Amino acid sequence: MRKIPKKRFLDVAGMILRNKMAKEAIYPFYCSFKLTRRCNFTCSFCNCWHVKNKWIDMPTEDVKAVLDNLARSSVIVCSFEGGDPLVRDDILELLKYQYEKPWYLLFTTSERDMQQRYPMAEYGKYIDFLHISIDEGHKNLDMYDELEEYTKWGSIVTVQIVVTKNDVGALEEKIRRCHDAGVKAVVMCAVHLKNTKDHLPDLWSMSRVGLEMKKKYPGVIISPDGYFNRITWDHGCDTSSIIVDADGFLWYPCRVLEEKTINLIDSDLMTYLESPDARERRQRMAACDIQCAWYQYYATQSFVNPRELLSAWMPYYRDLLNKGKQPVFAASPIAPRDPRDLIHAQIVQESAIRGLPASRSLVELPTIDASRHP
Ligand code: SF4
Ligand code: SF4
Numbered sequence: 001m002r003k004i005p006k007k008r009f010l011d012v013a014g015m016i017l018r019n020k021m022a023k024e025a026i027y028p029f030y031c032s033f034k035l036t037r038r039c040n041f042t043c044s045f046c047n048c049w050h051v052k053n054k055w056i057d058m059p060t061e062d063v064k065a066v067l068d069n070l071a072r073s074s075v076i077v078c079s080f081e082g083g084d085p086l087v088r089d090d091i092l093e094l095l096k097y098q099y100e101k102p103w104y105l106l107f108t109t110s111e112r113d114m115q116q117r118y119p120m121a122e123y124g125k126y127i128d129f130l131h132i133s134i135d136e137g138h139k140n141l142d143m144y145d146e147l148e149e150y151t152k153w154g155s156i157v158t159v160q161i162v163v164t165k166n167d168v169g170a171l172e173e174k175i176r177r178c179h180d181a182g183v184k185a186v187v188m189c190a191v192h193l194k195n196t197k198d199h200l201p202d203l204w205s206m207s208r209v210g211l212e213m214k215k216k217y218p219g220v221i222i223s224p225d226g227y228f229n230r231i232t233w234d235h236g237c238d239t240s241s242i243i244v245d246a247d248g249f250l251w252y253p254c255r256v257l258e259e260k261t262i263n264l265i266d267s268d269l270m271t272y273l274e275s276p277d278a279r280e281r282r283q284r285m286a287a288c289d290i291q292c293a294w295y296q297y298y299a300t301q302s303f304v305n306p307r308e309l310l311s312a313w314m315p316y317y318r319d320l321l322n323k324g325k326q327p328v329f330a331a332s333p334i335a336p337r338d339p340r341d342l343i344h345a346q347i348v349q350e351s352a353i354r355g356l357p358a359s360r361s362l363v364e365l366p367t368i369d370a371s372r373h374p
Helices: 006-022 048-054 060-071 091-098 120-124 141-153 168-181 203-216 225-230 269-273 276-287 295-303 309-322 339-354
Strands: 030-034 077-081 104-109 129-133 156-163 184-189 241-244 249-251 260-263
Touching: 030 060, 030 295, 060 091, 077 091, 091 104, 091 120, 120 141, 129 141, 141 156, 141 168, 156 168, 168 184, 168 203, 184 203, 184 295, 203 225, 225 295, 241 295, 260 269, 260 276, 269 276
Parallel strands: 030 077, 030 241, 077 104, 104 129, 129 156, 156 184
Antiparallel strands: 241 249, 249 260
């Protein structure tokens, strides 16, 4: 796990505060960067592989220009995705390049036989969180047999589970397997994209089952409670995360609406986000009633919402604090005065005792209200 300067956290916290004051997610803190559209899979809920035979990847220097742009922005979690980012020949060079940036890196793949085909231990030096997609849609369920192997490469491993309308009932088996292997799981709905089959599960069932699994297997599922709640809301998404396509263009306000805006190779992200065009798109997002349930747009706000911080970060906390080992903690009989100490103590204590607690037992955290304008 890399070390990020404290100043960076403070800068990002300042931008999150500005979002709060503006009552809209102007500044994103999470970015999915699609490094390629090439992929060895052909999942029926995905449309990125439709162009794979004629797709030409961005040159390395252009990818680096996008990374420089993102590093100047409010983004503190960058996610390398695709297609499959492993298929790029320059992936090691890009991993090394991004390692100098002030963020944590997620890396999502679904490749088979990774240990035979790629130097994963070498790649793992530059990857903070390795996400591996394994589910019915990817037709790679046999990879659950190799979970222990994936933990040897040095990154925190999370199995990404895309749930279709046919697979809600099969979720528990996968979560149990992740629990037994000591890896995490991120659970998300199969979103209905253009030119794909509609696999979107019933959102109320998904919400109920997701929350049940979180309680039953504490600390395994990193999808925040807020995700499983918001997917049932009329308007649960926001732009606290963004997606950059494999040609450098920014999808905005979201990937599902398939509207591209600036190209991050040569246009400054932060300048655009403050523009009238970006604001108008965010307003359209706030009024959108598609209820697509795309994970990032519904989930990432939980990671910066003071009321949800505790439940959202709990699954990661043991890893960040104790290198994956179960912490041993004795509660002080005197409550700390500093709220940050209180939050820290609460997380460590509850994590040590019983993993993820029921939400009603959580500490109510202070919220920052926007100033009232006359
Ligand atoms: S593995 Fe991922 S990128 Fe490839 S086709 Fe499936 S969903 Fe799309
Ligand atoms: S609900 Fe509408 S605006 Fe929100 S992410 Fe989905 S398609 Fe985009």
